[in-house]
Amino acid sequence: xxxxxxxxNAALVVAVGASPLACDAQSRPGQxxxxxxxxxxxxxxxxxxxxxxxEHEVPRAKFPVVDIHGxxxxxxxxxxxxxxxxxxxELNIGVMVQARPSSGARLRSQIEAVREAGYExxxxxxxxxxxxxxxxxxxxxxxxxxEEDVAAGAVGIGEISKAFGLYTRKADGTRLAMDDPExxxxxxxxxxxxxxxxxxxxDPPEFFEPLDFTNERWLELALFENRRFMxxxxxxxxxxxxxxxxxxxxxxxxxxxxxxxxxWHTADLARLGAIFDEHPNVLAEVGAVxxxxxxxxxxxxxxxxxxxxxxxxxKDSFQPDEYPYYWRVFETADEYFDYxxxxxxxxxxxxxxxxxxxxxxxxxxxxLRLMPGLPQAGWPD
Ligand SMILES: [Zn+2]
Numbered sequence: 001x002x003x004x005x006x007x008x009n010a011a012l013v014v015a016v017g018a019s020p021l022a023c024d025a026q027s028r029p030g031q032x033x034x035x036x037x038x039x040x041x042x043x044x045x046x047x048x049x050x051x052x053x054x055e056h057e058v059p060r061a062k063f064p065v066v067d068i069h070g071x072x073x074x075x076x077x078x079x080x081x082x083x084x085x086x087x088x089x090e091l092n093i094g095v096m097v098q099a100r101p102s103s104g105a106r107l108r109s110q111i112e113a114v115r116e117a118g119y120e121x122x123x124x125x126x127x128x129x130x131x132x133x134x135x136x137x138x139x140x141x142x143x144x145x146x147e148e149d150v151a152a153g154a155v156g157i158g159e160i161s162k163a164f165g166l167y168t169r170k171a172d173g174t175r176l177a178m179d180d181p182e183x184x185x186x187x188x189x190x191x192x193x194x195x196x197x198x199x200x201x202x203d204p205p206e207f208f209e210p211l212d213f214t215n216e217r218w219l220e221l222a223l224f225e226n227r228r229f230m231x232x233x234x235x236x237x238x239x240x241x242x243x244x245x246x247x248x249x250x251x252x253x254x255x256x257x258x259x260x261x262x263x264w265h266t267a268d269l270a271r272l273g274a275i276f277d278e279h280p281n282v283l284a285e286v287g288a289v290x291x292x293x294x295x296x297x298x299x300x301x302x303x304x305x306x307x308x309x310x311x312x313x314x315k316d317s318f319q320p321d322e323y324p325y326y327w328r329v330f331e332t333a334d335e336y337f338d339y340x341x342x343x344x345x346x347x348x349x350x351x352x353x354x355x356x357x358x359x360x361x362x363x364x365x366x367x368l369r370l371m372p373g374l375p376q377a378g379w380p381d
Contacts, residue, residue, distance in 0.1 A: 042219055049348070053335050056351075058327035063360050063380055064094035066367035068198065069159065069260060069287040069314025071100050075110045081117045087320035088122065091327075094364065095121075095374055099159040099198060099314075101128035103149050111153045121375040126198060127154035129186065131164055135171035139185040146186065150193050155373035157190055158198025159260060165201050165241050166229065175236075179247040187248070191255035196370055198285070200260035201245045203227060205267065208238040220343040238264075249279050256370060258312060259284040266292035269303045276310050283366065286326075287316035291339050294329045294349030301352045308358045312366050330354050330362065 072084040075098060088096060102110060107125055114123045127149035129142050146157065168176045178201070190197050202208070206217040208229050215221065221228055229235040236244070242263075249257050259282060265272035266289040275282055286293065293300045304311060315323060322340050332351035339345050354362065360380065368374055 049336060049338075051336050055337070056328065056332045056334055057324065058331050059324050060090065061092040061323075061327045061363060062331050062356075063363045064092055064378075065313055065363045066095045066097070066374065067093050067315050068097045068258070068312050068367055069099050069285050069316050070096040070318065071316060072096060072098065072318045074100065074102075074106070075123060076106075076113045078113070078117050081114060081119060081123075084318070085119060085122060087318075091320060091323045093323070094379070095367075096123055097156070097314075098123060098125045101159075101161075102126070102154075103128045103130070103145060107149055107154060108152050121378075124155045124371070124374055125153060126156040126158040129157060129160065131160070131168050131176060131183075133169070133171040134176050134180065134182055136182070138171075139182045142183070143185045143189040146189055147193070150195060153373075154195070155371045156196045156198055156258075158196075158258070160197070160199040162200050162203055164199070165244060166203075166235055178241075178244045179251060184251065187252040187255045191252060194372075196256040196258050196283075198258045198260060199245070202238055202241040202264055203229060204264055205238045208235070217344075219346070223343055246275065246279075249275075249282055253279070253281050255281060257282045258370075260314070261285065261287055261289050261316075264289075269296075269299060273303065273307065276307050283310045283312055283370065285312045285314035286362075287314035288344075290326055290329055290349070291341075291345035291347070293352065294339065295345070295347055297329075297333075297350040297352045301354065304352065304354055304358050304362065308361045309366060311362050312370075313363050325349070330359060 073080045075081050075084065084096065088094075098110065102125055107127060110123075111125060114120055127146060129146065131142070134142075146154075164176065165178045170176045170180075187197065204217060206215055207221065207227050209215055210230060211218065211221050211228060229238075245263075257279075259272075259275075262269075262284045263272055263275065265275070272284060276284075313326075315326065319340075325340050328334060328337070329349055329351055331354065333353040334351040336348040336350065339347075339349050364379055368376060368379065
């Protein structure tokens with residue numbers, strides 16, 4: 001475990017021991033008071049906002065959307081396909097990229113089912129890679145499977161899961177590094193085929209930080225044991241993973257990379273901007289990081305405007321009722337509204353109010369440019 005060795009930690013211990021915070025030099029009125037009634041637990045305290053401001057719900061996106069990070073159910077039967085289509089129609093999602101693991105027969109059966117159902121203009125598929133037990137010769141085998149999947153209709157690679165880098169092992173039992181030379185042939189093949197590689201690396205930086213009461217994701221980490229990566233004896237650090245991922249990007253400048261979840265740099269967008277500046281072959285996707293974008297509407301707005309050609313819409317988990325939160329953050333200037341998952345964020349969101357030109361690139365323009373295999377007709381000019 002890593003521990004913060006700051007004065008903050010010492011102060012926290014004191015606070016937990018029910019003494020006044022010792023670190024503050026200047027005393028303030030009421031400082032150090034304790035509740036005279038029993039305080040609620042973190043789960044019990046659910047304050048309702050009393051703020052009255054204009055509200056603009058956005059049940060339907062302003063422009064049709066390509067969701068490049070779709071995790072709908074396996075689309076190998078009409079019932080599943082039609083259920084997802086109904087939700088897409090309601091939300092104005094024109095095309096969904098199936099980013100669930102899918103290769104070989106599993107990939108082909110979905111492509112066929114979608115075609116038979118008459119929805120080949122609404123779904124496209126990424127191919128997954130089998131990165132387990134990599135050893136000598138694995139790269140060529142994985143690349144050959146990729147060629148086969150692309151010939152069958154896959155338009156990209158992904159989603160490569162966070163396991164890659166965090167804990168996927170090689171045949172010899174060591175951790176598979178993302179920049180392992182055995183995989184060079186795979187990334188070069190993607191570059192030659194002109195398909196993007198959609199990769200999820202690590203997880204939010206807070207998951208690698210000490211699980212103390214200063215951690216912004218304390219509740220989520222307390223709820224989900226499998227999201228705790230702070231044990232250095234088992235996992236690389238967040239920064240080591242980012243450095244390794246960046247070496248992989250750098251090694252393959254002719255391959256297009258899409259960083260899932262904005263590379264987990266939404267709490268520090270300038271860091272992602274530096275990656276964009278250095279690597280013209282890198283784009284990023286906004287899935288599951290709305291809680292960070294929506295708490296910095298001005299800085300995020302500047303970022304999206306500046307890097308309007310580098311950002312893609314993606315949602316991640318397929319919960320139709322959660323998409324409108326994204327539309328509202330991107331399309332309105334609403335203030336201080338609820339997010340859909342309280343364990344991601346105990347704070348409220350603000351609308352970024354993106355201009356139409358930026359919104360169109362985010363919603364569909366960049367995806368169409370990147371993936372010629374997407375249905376190219378029927379989009380706004
Ligand atoms: Zn995903």
